[in-house]
Amino acid sequence: MFGGLARKMAAQRPPHATAVASADQMNDLLLQVARSSDRDAFNRLFEYFAPRIKSYLMKLGAAADLADDLAQEAMLKVWRKATLFDASKASASTWIFTIARNLRIDAARRAARPALDPDDPAFTPENEPLADVQIDRAARDERIRAAFSTLPPAQYEVVRLHFVEDLAHSEIAEHLNLPLGTVKSRLRLAFEKIRKDLGEIDE
Amino acid sequence: MKLMSNIRHHPKDLTLAAYAAGNLDEARGVVIATHLALCAKCRLAVRDYEAVGGGCIEAIEPIAMTDSALDSFWSRAGRQERLRAPASIQAANDFALDAAHPLASYLKDGVDAIEWRSAAPGLSQHVIPAEGYRPGVLRLLKISPGVRIPKHTHGDEELTLILRGSYTDEVGEFYRGDLADLDGDILHSPLATGEEPCICLIATSAPLRFRSLVGRVVQPFIGL
Numbered sequence: 473m474f475g476g477l478a479r480k481m482a483a484q485r486p487p488h489a490t491a492v493a494s495a496d497q498m499n500d501l502l503l504q505v506a507r508s509s510d511r512d513a514f515n516r517l518f519e520y521f522a523p524r525i526k527s528y529l530m531k532l533g534a535a536a537d538l539a540d541d542l543a544q545e546a547m548l549k550v551w552r553k554a555t556l557f558d559a560s561k562a563s564a565s566t567w568i569f570t571i572a573r574n575l576r577i578d579a580a581r582r583a584a585r586p587a588l589d590p591d592d593p594a595f596t597p598e599n600e601p602l603a604d605v606q607i608d609r610a611a612r613d614e615r616i617r618a619a620f621s622t623l624p625p626a627q628y629e630v631v632r633l634h635f636v637e638d639l640a641h642s643e644i645a646e647h648l649n650l651p652l653g654t655v656k657s658r659l660r661l662a663f664e665k666i667r668k669d670l671g672e673i674d675e
Numbered sequence: 676m677k678l679m680s681n682i683r684h685h686p687k688d689l690t691l692a693a694y695a696a697g698n699l700d701e702a703r704g705v706v707i708a709t710h711l712a713l714c715a716k717c718r719l720a721v722r723d724y725e726a727v728g729g730g731c732i733e734a735i736e737p738i739a740m741t742d743s744a745l746d747s748f749w750s751r752a753g754r755q756e757r758l759r760a761p762a763s764i765q766a767a768n769d770f771a772l773d774a775a776h777p778l779a780s781y782l783k784d785g786v787d788a789i790e791w792r793s794a795a796p797g798l799s800q801h802v803i804p805a806e807g808y809r810p811g812v813l814r815l816l817k818i819s820p821g822v823r824i825p826k827h828t829h830g831d832e833e834l835t836l837i838l839r840g841s842y843t844d845e846v847g848e849f850y851r852g853d854l855a856d857l858d859g860d861i862l863h864s865p866l867a868t869g870e871e872p873c874i875c876l877i878a879t880s881a882p883l884r885f886r887s888l889v890g891r892v893v894q895p896f897i898g899l
Contacts, residue, residue, distance in 0.1 A: 518745060523737030530738060540741050544748045552757050562722060566729035573697040573728065616723055617730035635696040635731045659689055
């Protein structure tokens with residue numbers, strides 16, 4: 473059963489080199505948008521991210537037309553907030569993920585209260601103290617993404633279900649017909665593996 | 676900054692990851708966000724998990740936008756003003772409860788305007804509505820100095836963030852900014868220490884459980 477799943481997931485993964493190249497490119501495009509409101513640069517961001525955000529929203533159950541509309545709205549936030557993008561704190565895809573995530577939380581909740589915004593000054597009230605750790609945040613993000621993309625299939629799948637399909641631990645357990653403890657330990661192992669790849673814990 | 680380095684108790688990795696995934700209920704989300712506003716170490720950890728989210732977005736199989744999407748986008752964008760680069764940000768790290776931080780939007784008039792409801796001698800609470808996305812229960816608990824909450828478990832995972840004062844229990848000593856991310860089966864009996872009341876921000880699962888929790892907690896205490 474998992475063999476088939478693993479092959480399917482492996483097929484879904486983009487070749488690693490392509491992903492990294494496009495990540496660098498996306499950071500540059502976003503900075504161009506921030507600096508000079510460059511519409512051509514933005515169109516390329518739109519072309520790359522909007523269909524992915526649409527896909528993300530549809531995996532969460534949004535109908536195609538709503539997902540299209542919300543993806544445009546997410547990209548509108550990217551356009552409006554581009555000057556807040558800080559390449560020393562996140563790479564473009566990480567930042568855009570947080571925008572799409574907050575947008576779908578807002579869309580799903582009945583209350584009018586917006587999702588907590590990581591760009592809100594109140595959220596990070598003082599200067600980041602560990603400057604050495606994030607001298608090149610984009611490079612770190614890139615290494616995390618690389619580590620993520622090479623996770624063993626079973627670990628990759630629980631992370632994907634958690635982050636993309638918004639399943640809680642117990643829901644993942646139900647979905648994969650696994651004990652809750654197994655789901656949690658797979659997630660822990662996945663994050664440990666990523667940290668190992670970053671050189672932060674010993675093999 | 677020195678103040679922040681005093682934080683000794685942090686959320687579990689899986690809790691931070693769930694926060695980054697956008698998977699926590701609103702009540703837990705607020706507790707974690709408030710801890711993050713005080714804890715640079717955990718903020719960095721969350722950024723790492725958000726990078727995993729960035730990886731997920733990159734790896735996702737794209738679904739084509741409608742043909743008119745880009746035109747429609749620019750006609751929407753044309754009507755909206757863009758944000759300017761932010762001015763330098765005022766430091767707000769003294770953790771005055773009424774200062775701007777994620778909890779502030781839930782407490783419009785600040786902590787001193789809270790209408791506390793007494794639950795038992797030396798113990799009062801204030802429930803904060805947080806039943807939007809994935810309902811949870813958020814509340815503030817105020818424990819007078821020297822008051823000990825009788826031994827109890829939670830039956831479910833619970834997040835407790837210390838906002839003012841301090842308490843000590845079987846797990847350790849908790850001060851402002853410390854967060855107890857306890858498994859449901861942990862048995863503890865917090866004792867409020869220090870001079871001022873201990874104010875904690877607590878998230879538990881839906882449905883609303885505080886009454887029964889108060890029952891469990893307070894029952895032996897007030898002899899009900």
